[in-house]
Amino acid sequence: MDTDITHVLLVGGTGRFGGRLASALLARPGIHLHVLVRPGTHGDALAGLAEHGVTWVRGSLDDMRSLDSALEGVDAVVSAVDGAPEVRVEGQLRLLDSARRHGVIRFIPSDYSLDYADPESGGAFMDAHRQVADAVVRSGVPHSFVLCGAFMETALSPRAQVFDFERGVVSYWGTGDEPFDVTSMADAARWVAEVVVDPRATGRRLEFVGDVATVNGVAALYEELTGHVLRRVCKGGVEDLRRQLARVRPEGVTVQQPSASLALLAQLAGKGRLREPANAEYPRLRPVSVRAFLQSRWMLPSAASAALPLASQP
Ligand SMILES: NC(=O)c1ccc[n+]([C@@H]2O[C@H](COP(=O)([O-])OP(=O)(O)OC[C@H]3O[C@@H](n4cnc5c(N)ncnc54)[C@H](OP(=O)(O)O)[C@@H]3O)[C@@H](O)[C@H]2O)c1
Numbered sequence: 063m064d065t066d067i068t069h070v071l072l073v074g075g076t077g078r079f080g081g082r083l084a085s086a087l088l089a090r091p092g093i094h095l096h097v098l099v100r101p102g103t104h105g106d107a108l109a110g111l112a113e114h115g116v117t118w119v120r121g122s123l124d125d126m127r128s129l130d131s132a133l134e135g136v137d138a139v140v141s142a143v144d145g146a147p148e149v150r151v152e153g154q155l156r157l158l159d160s161a162r163r164h165g166v167i168r169f170i171p172s173d174y175s176l177d178y179a180d181p182e183s184g185g186a187f188m189d190a191h192r193q194v195a196d197a198v199v200r201s202g203v204p205h206s207f208v209l210c211g212a213f214m215e216t217a218l219s220p221r222a223q224v225f226d227f228e229r230g231v232v233s234y235w236g237t238g239d240e241p242f243d244v245t246s247m248a249d250a251a252r253w254v255a256e257v258v259v260d261p262r263a264t265g266r267r268l269e270f271v272g273d274v275a276t277v278n279g280v281a282a283l284y285e286e287l288t289g290h291v292l293r294r295v296c297k298g299g300v301e302d303l304r305r306q307l308a309r310v311r312p313e314g315v316t317v318q319q320p321s322a323s324l325a326l327l328a329q330l331a332g333k334g335r336l337r338e339p340a341n342a343e344y345p346r347l348r349p350v351s352v353r354a355f356l357q358s359r360w361m362l363p364s365a366a367s368a369a370l371p372l373a374s375q376p
Pocket residue numbers: 073074075076077078079080099100103121122123124142143144145149153172173174175176210211212213214216217322326
């Protein structure tokens with residue numbers, strides 16, 4: 063079933079998600095992993111992988127010559143970069159150009175997000191995804207797009223400005239009953255490692271969903287598991303959030319309200335849903351549920367599992 067893809071270049075492997083991707087790609091038999099590491103970055107997160115025969119390549123998305131040398135002998139490129147538009151757009155377009163000239167047979171851009179084709183999915187903040195996706199399709203480079211909704215690690219952390227379990231507060235837009243898609247980083251990474259060598263995935267946009275949750279469902283689950291009651295704060299309706307997203311331009315995004323948080327807020331308010339999950343095409347992978355994720359986070363006994371107050375699985 064697998065393609066002839068053996069040599070996979072991971073760009074962004076020193077990042078939060080990239081580190082998980084490196085582990086997942088290494089766990090896939092037959093893949094030889096190359097990781098692009100920027101000069102000055104130590105890649106401590108990847109130190110444990112050194113003995114697995116990884117090929118480390120010094121380089122940067124800002125430096126076309128380093129990309130060209132990183133692409134030598136590479137069959138597939140997986141990007142997990144994040145940063146300003148110069149990285150997300152211009153940098154990835156340089157990577158795509160180099161991949162095209164080197165005859166790469168699979169390119170996976172750094173998406174791992176909600177459905178950014180939905181114009182209500184995060185306003186201008188998802189423009190970078192759309193620009194790169196358009197360029198990838200136009201380039202003719204064989205590719206796959208991987209969407210997974212929100213990462214559980216982000217959506218259920220204070221970073222998303224919704225759940226603050228430490229302070230005992232949940233703040234949300236809408237009713238709190240809007241369903242949203244969530245996937246653990248490890249599961250998203252394992253799906254990418256399947257997709258990158260799967261010929262059926264060529265030219266496709268693959269959606270994966272670890273679980274479907276609601277704000278009220280997660281809050282009730284947390285309360286059930288821990289016995290701590292959360293204070294609920296409604297910040298406005300979904301329309302209010304939409305107006306706020308439309309007003310703030312990416313260049314005006316402050317450190318306190320990064321673009322990712324705004325996209326996540328939209329997601330948590332039920333925007334950008336993934337309607338056609340491809341989970342069933344990869345039956346070996348059984349993703350963790352929000353319940354299991356919360357249990358492992360607080361090391362709660364799994365015996366506490368009762369009826370799920372979450373929306374049903376896809
Ligand atoms: N769905 C969700 O809820 C969600 C949440 C978070 C992230 N994401 C997505 O997941 C992806 C990865 O995000 P992340 O949080 O893992 O990012 P991150 O931790 O900030 O890591 C970013 C990576 O990009 C690399 N990078 C930045 N500029 C570069 C350049 N000029 N040349 C080469 N590499 C460069 C960084 O290298 P250095 O180590 O050298 O800086 C690092 O490895 C992104 O597409 C992001 O949108 C999705």
